[in-house]
Amino acid sequence: SAVISQKPSRDICQRGTSLTIQCQVDSQVTMMFWYRQQPGQSLTLIATANQGSEATYESGFVIDKFPISRPNLTFSTLTVSNMSPEDSSIYLCSAKRRGTTNEKLFFGSGTQLSVL
Amino acid sequence: SQQGEEDPQALSIQEGENATMNCSYKTSINNLQWYRQNSGRGLVHLILIRSNEREKHSGRLRVTLDTSKKSSSLLITASRAADTASYFCATDPNAGGTSYGKLTFGQGTILTVHP
Numbered sequence: 001s002a003v004i005s006q007k008p009s010r011d012i013c014q015r016g017t018s019l020t021i022q023c024q025v026d027s028q029v030t031m032m033f034w035y036r037q038q039p040g041q042s043l044t045l046i047a048t049a050n051q052g053s054e055a056t057y058e059s060g061f062v063i064d065k066f067p068i069s070r071p072n073l074t075f076s077t078l079t080v081s082n083m084s085p086e087d088s089s090i091y092l093c094s095a096k097r098r099g100t101t102n103e104k105l106f107f108g109s110g111t112q113l114s115v116l
Numbered sequence: 117s118q119q120g121e122e123d124p125q126a127l128s129i130q131e132g133e134n135a136t137m138n139c140s141y142k143t144s145i146n147n148l149q150w151y152r153q154n155s156g157r158g159l160v161h162l163i164l165i166r167s168n169e170r171e172k173h174s175g176r177l178r179v180t181l182d183t184s185k186k187s188s189s190l191l192i193t194a195s196r197a198a199d200t201a202s203y204f205c206a207t208d209p210n211a212g213g214t215s216y217g218k219l220t221f222g223q224g225t226i227l228t229v230h231p
Binding site for chain 1: 146147217219
């Protein structure tokens with residue numbers, strides 16, 4: 001099974017600043033995704049991180065607010081820009097392994113972000 | 117209502133009892149998956165059931181899928197205190213096609229198992 005290392009595990013940030021979250025996967029994957037989980041809520045897909053090209057964002061999420069990079073197959077970053085208290089959430093990196101039968105997702109341990 | 121609604125929202129049982137969680141969804145699916153989350157951290161995949169399957173077992177887990185009713189249930193038998201967690205269903209909406217892994221998650225059920 002793929003192991004996903006995500007950091008930082010938590011951070012407390014000031015309004016107006018930005019935070020970059022890193023995600024490293026230890027094996028070859030096909031798809032990488034970023035999810036947001038607001039307090040007491042379910043997971044919402046932010047975007048699909050595409051290797052070497054711009055991420056594909058879901059409705060309600062924009063690149064200026066959540067720039068994403070994926071310079072190679074196993075590494076991706078998500079930046080939460082110009083943060084406000086409403087951005088306080090858990091951000092989760094996930095990945096799908098190669099193979100058409102491997103539909104399950106592996107998740108990092110999440111980044112708990114609090115914005116003051 | 118949202119894709120992937122679950123009930124109950126919270127379930128509290130004693131160790132040794134069975135726990136049943138239900139999930140409803142709205143669109144056609146490729147598969148439905150159940151995940152577990154401990155203390156708001158990363159999710160762990162539990163079990164996957166495909167749209168052409170009706171029931172699946174894995175250890176103490178039993179999942180059913182009724183595509184005509186667009187619903188699924190997760191049964192955990194002989195629960196343990198260590199099963200205390202949040203459980204989410206997730207649907208892969210690309211019915212009949214390649215899975216792209218873009219899952220839609222339900223609201224989750226918080227399960228508490230008392231020793």
